[in-house]
Amino acid sequence: xxQQTPGTTATQAPQGDAxxxxxxxxxxxxxxxxxxxxxxxxxxxxxxxxxxxxxxxAKQARELLSWSKDFTQALDWxxxxxxxxFVGGEVNAAYNxxxxxxxxxxxxxxAIYFEGEPGDTRTYTYAQLTEEVKKAxxxxxxxxxxxxDRVAVYLPMIPEAVITLxxxxxxxxxxxxxxxxxxxxxxxxxxxxxxAKLVVTADGTYRRGKPSALKPAVDEALAHDGHTVQNVxxxxxxxxxxxxxxxxxxxxxxxxxxxxxxxxxxxxxxxxPLFILYTSGTTGKPKGILHTTGxxxxxxxxxxxxxxxxxxxxxxxxxxxxxxWITGHSYVAYAPLINGATQVMYEGTPDSPHQGRWWxxxxxxxxSILYTAPTAIRTFxxxxxxxxxxxxxxxxxxxxSVGEPINPEAWMWYREVIGADSGRTAIPAPIVDTWWxxxxxxxxxxxxxxxxxxxxxxxxxxxxxxxVDVVDELGESVPNGSGGYLVIREPWPAMLRGIWGDPxxxxxxxxxxxxxxxxxxxxxxxxxxxxxxxLGRVDDVMNVSGHRLSTAEIESALxxxxxxxxxxxxxxxxxxxxxxxxxxxxxxxxxxxxGDAIVQELRNHVGKEIGPIAKPKTILVVPELxxxxxxxxxxxxxxxxxxxxxxxxxxxxxxxxxxxQIAHSLKK
Ligand code: 6R9
Numbered sequence: 001x002x003q004q005t006p007g008t009t010a011t012q013a014p015q016g017d018a019x020x021x022x023x024x025x026x027x028x029x030x031x032x033x034x035x036x037x038x039x040x041x042x043x044x045x046x047x048x049x050x051x052x053x054x055x056x057x058a059k060q061a062r063e064l065l066s067w068s069k070d071f072t073q074a075l076d077w078x079x080x081x082x083x084x085x086f087v088g089g090e091v092n093a094a095y096n097x098x099x100x101x102x103x104x105x106x107x108x109x110x111a112i113y114f115e116g117e118p119g120d121t122r123t124y125t126y127a128q129l130t131e132e133v134k135k136a137x138x139x140x141x142x143x144x145x146x147x148x149d150r151v152a153v154y155l156p157m158i159p160e161a162v163i164t165l166x167x168x169x170x171x172x173x174x175x176x177x178x179x180x181x182x183x184x185x186x187x188x189x190x191x192x193x194x195x196a197k198l199v200v201t202a203d204g205t206y207r208r209g210k211p212s213a214l215k216p217a218v219d220e221a222l223a224h225d226g227h228t229v230q231n232v233x234x235x236x237x238x239x240x241x242x243x244x245x246x247x248x249x250x251x252x253x254x255x256x257x258x259x260x261x262x263x264x265x266x267x268x269x270x271x272x273p274l275f276i277l278y279t280s281g282t283t284g285k286p287k288g289i290l291h292t293t294g295x296x297x298x299x300x301x302x303x304x305x306x307x308x309x310x311x312x313x314x315x316x317x318x319x320x321x322x323x324x325w326i327t328g329h330s331y332v333a334y335a336p337l338i339n340g341a342t343q344v345m346y347e348g349t350p351d352s353p354h355q356g357r358w359w360x361x362x363x364x365x366x367x368s369i370l371y372t373a374p375t376a377i378r379t380f381x382x383x384x385x386x387x388x389x390x391x392x393x394x395x396x397x398x399x400x401s402v403g404e405p406i407n408p409e410a411w412m413w414y415r416e417v418i419g420a421d422s423g424r425t426a427i428p429a430p431i432v433d434t435w436w437x438x439x440x441x442x443x444x445x446x447x448x449x450x451x452x453x454x455x456x457x458x459x460x461x462x463x464x465x466x467x468v469d470v471v472d473e474l475g476e477s478v479p480n481g482s483g484g485y486l487v488i489r490e491p492w493p494a495m496l497r498g499i500w501g502d503p504x505x506x507x508x509x510x511x512x513x514x515x516x517x518x519x520x521x522x523x524x525x526x527x528x529x530x531x532x533x534x535l536g537r538v539d540d541v542m543n544v545s546g547h548r549l550s551t552a553e554i555e556s557a558l559x560x561x562x563x564x565x566x567x568x569x570x571x572x573x574x575x576x577x578x579x580x581x582x583x584x585x586x587x588x589x590x591x592x593x594x595g596d597a598i599v600q601e602l603r604n605h606v607g608k609e610i611g612p613i614a615k616p617k618t619i620l621v622v623p624e625l626x627x628x629x630x631x632x633x634x635x636x637x638x639x640x641x642x643x644x645x646x647x648x649x650x651x652x653x654x655x656x657x658x659x660x661q662i663a664h665s666l667k668k
Pocket of ligand 1: 436
């Protein structure tokens with residue numbers, strides 16, 4: 001495997017070419033007068049936040065949340081980079097997402113319209129969802145889960161996922177969701193790292209009309225001695241047969257279903273851990289990103305209201321992200337419910353049973369705010385505009401994008417094809433491109449739809465109360481018209497509080513490149529107006545369909561196969577998925593290059609080690625890998641090969657014949 005020392009990953013300067021194209025983009029789309037007049041947040045918030053950032057957030061915290069004990073200090077930054085927000089305050093996330101709406105007389109408002117892939121539906125009002133969460137909280141407590149314990153969640157996109165998260169939050173247990181597309185091996189390492197006491201899963205789900213299992217991966221993940229899991233709660237979703245471990249496994253219907261619907265929520269300290277979510281970094285081992293309660297909820301709720309212009313009484317909001325990712329945490333499980341919104345939740349894929357499924361859902365539920373990823377938009381572009389044209393999309397009035405840079409072509413298509421049919425105004429629905437990360441917990445850079453004149457392809461402006469900058473190698477702010485590294489200069493409420501079990505790694509990973517600033521890992525440019533354009537990662541993290549994948553993690557999976565001596569992975573530009581995983585492998589001396597067979601075997605091996613999403617699109621068997629004299633793989637050169645370009649400057653290679661050897665081997 002390539003030599004990766006944590007924290008020493010070199011950052012490449014963001015590539016200039018991308019910006020050259022973007023800088024010619026001069027279209028502007030101002031909000032309509034009608035939209036601006038009805039917007040819930042105005043430009044006044046920028047000025048207010050600039051005047052006193054912590055005071056601005058303290059005001060939001062008190063307005064958007066009900067605290068069982070008020071806080072005494074907005075921000076404690078006396079021990080950077082360890083921030084404390086809303087010090088001394090106590091708040092219960094589930095009470096804020098549920099009970100208080102019922103108490104306020106909104107119990108009959110729909111919280112979730114669930115649409116299963118096979119077409120089954122369920123509707124939960126706020127009153128019903130509150131009851132379910134109380135039952136789940138009682139059930140988890142009866143299984144011995146107490147405040148501070150970790151609960152691993154391995155569920156499809158079904159209401160029980162949201163119920164489980166809120167039930168954990170209610171009792172102060174820390175959830176750790178593992179995306180259902182991750183393998184048993186990935187699940188095992190996350191369960192072990194967090195020392196989870198309970199696992200909540202399902203028998204399986206549906207994928208493109210076929211049952212797809214989940215429970216066997218849990219069984220496999222728990223097949224070793226010494227794990228910490230005492231109980232497994234299993235939702236019956238697709239009815240497929242499952243192995244059963246008496247005493248350990250419990251059907252959801254028998255435990256949660258039988259539990260009492262009386263449960264009083266108590267406040268938890270504002271800094272009480274809410275959840276851990278593992279994400280890929282530049283090293284082989286995923287990091288358990290830790291979020292706490294008060295600040296996370298405040299920024300999530302504020303941004304959800306401001307960026308989507310949420311009118312909770314009339315809007316129907318749909319975020320298509322899976323709950324296995326941060327977007328599904330912040331903008332499905334928490335913020336919409338905190339804000340009392342009505343949301344749609346869909347279990348399946350966009351093409352099941354046909355490519356118009358999403359647009360039928362929009363029409364059926366009259367979705368007014370749609371939040372999705374550029375990779376989905378590019379897929380719909382490929383399928384053709386006749387497909388959404390079959391549905392009535394006139395309910396849509398705000399469109400959101402997240403996960404990766406959105407290219408201007410996709411942005412324009414989104415506006416013209418999906419947003420143009422907006423019923424409320426003759427002007428198409430505004431698009432809000434939202435930049436943020438698992439680590440930031442909530443949106444950081446995004447237009448305000450009633451304020452900002454949007455530009456196709458740019459996330460543009462830091463949100464009120466967020467201090468973002470673009471700096472050069474030395475940490476100096478770059479002038480307008482220049483590019484560099486995206487940093488965050490001041491602490492923000494939803495910031496990660498650390499890496500589970502590893503405070504040093506937190507400092508080293510995010511706060512060592514530019515000592516007093518958080519370095520996000522992204523390159524960015526400021527245009528002549530000072531607006532920010534994201535240029536993608538500058539480290540060894542890839543972005544495939546908006547999913548973060550680490551080159552080192554996939555390399556490590558490849559070299560764990562007995563036939564592989566060495567591996568190097570790069571993210572190559574891909575029209576639909578943004579980037580695609582391309583792997584270069586050197587086989588061991590005694591391994592036989594069986595061509596397609598070995599490639600297929602290695603792809604499956606990666607699928608087993610990490611999950612199907614990490615399977616390389618292409619695996620190239622090569623005789624050598626390009627390395628510098630210090631032994632560092634020059635991924636830049638491999639990227640040139642993977643993207644079919646002429647290979648760039650190779651003068652720092654230890655062996656300058658390597659690229660020719662690779663080219664020769666690939667011609668064969
Ligand atoms: C929310 C989420 C974070 C990385 C981030 C960046 C990329 C996310 C983006 C964007 C350009 C946007 N990213 N949103 N790049 N424009 N609007 O996706 O979190 O999975 O942790 O990924 O995704 O590279 O650093 P996460």
